[in-house]
Amino acid sequence: MTTVITLCSAARLDHVRRQQQFLATQPVRRVVVWLDPDPPPPFPGASVVHVPPGPHGMRLAAGRNRGAVHADDLLVFLDADCLPGPSLLARYQSAAAAHPDAVLCGPVTYLPEGLRPVEPNALPSLTAPHAARPSPPDGENVVAGPDDYRLFWSLSFAVTAPTWTRLGGFDEAYEGYGGEDTDLAWTARTAGIPLVWVGGAHAYHQYHPTSSPPWQHLDDILRNGRLFAARWGFWPMQGWLDAFAEAGAIRPTPTGWERSG
Template sequence: MKVAVLTVASAARRAHLERQREVLAAVAPEALRAEVFLDATPPDGIRDADVLTRHVPPGPHGLRVGAGRNTAAAAAIAEGAELLVFLDVDCLPGADLVARYTEAAAAHPDALLAGPVTYLASVQRPAVADLPHVTRPHRARPALPPGETRTAEPDEYDLFWSLSFAVTPATWERLGGFHGAYEGYGAEDTDLAWTARASGVPLVWTGGADAYHQWHPVSSPPWRHLDDILRNGSAFHRRWGVWPMGGWLEAFAAAGAIERRGELWVRLPGA
């Protein structure tokens, strides 16, 4: 099976991208790779001659992550890819990530496949051989033994994260890719998962397809993304009738930054 590993990137994540390339070259040298740069102008000196490279500039409200992933998928499919593995630029693939996704795709060709993710601590920059020793999948999602799969329950689709997942081209076409309503941070992955559920596409937890999220500073709730979350959350509400990212919205509200007005969340003056 011809596997493509797809990444969207920007100059701000250059160090993460270079580390991801190193690990991919070690664990999946045979994989087709596609990278889509999301900056206004593609960064100089960062392209890899062995990688399909595309450019998707920002929209009026920020980086178009979903559109970038759609572009990467289209490029890989045009090159004959039989399995699309999406991996965020700040994630490293485990040694068996491609193999486990490939096995799961053979057993569940019509599914959206999702492997476990370990969040690395700031001091960790493990060698490829050491990745198994730092594997601690995030407890918010199911983490199955290597080689095992389980079809998600309907209420588990909210646990889908787009930082590591895989899908066959046929299923990707059935999903229609990421919706174009989202720019900047948040909600595009939940939208894809809800599209899958509404379309009857099973979400399959895939044991052993481990990815490792490289450390970078974050805040909870993510204050610098407040406007993105309100805008993208509103777009999700228009499509699905509910607001995503409820925990963050409640945290912003508790801090006095936003309030609920009818069906809407709005930013308060001075926040």
């Protein structure tokens, strides 16, 4: 059976409830991982796992790993913000049959503010995939090149259970915001696990306010970036680091980036 794993906090509760309503119409197992310290609310029809914050904030990596324990054949990870398109699960299932040893990634459309679809069939007319990542034609799967692993986003992807075991899950040393998804991508790249772009596996990101660069996550990005660099030899999230540096908030040192003040 296909299992859809979603992380949730109070800040994204409305998003996840809408997502779960969409998923409830499909024959899948649903797992919601609650990341806040308080006890989780009910999510009818879904298994609920509680992973409270760690010393440095929400445990996104640990949360996904705990959710995956409940999975069977195919694991689909869908962020709290994302609604599944009508063909998302079918396209991931088809791609998994063709590429059982791969990490599978579908396109993501970012919905504008105020747009809240109420049923899955309203989504296809809104499709406008983010231009930063490939979006093959519906039903086509494209194996990514070695440089494309940097484009991996954890907000919508799928793996078979054996491939998840081979990956070893997310590195739970990452806490707070940033870095854990790029770390997983580099783990896959190093292990020779293909990355495959799945045409037609559309997810639709529900609007919420953001900042760029994400100032509220500066310390997380520095801490997790340093962890990533110690493991892989370079810093991730370079665009944000450049923006922080241009604003005078951080500076380079012989051991990497750190706060200026």
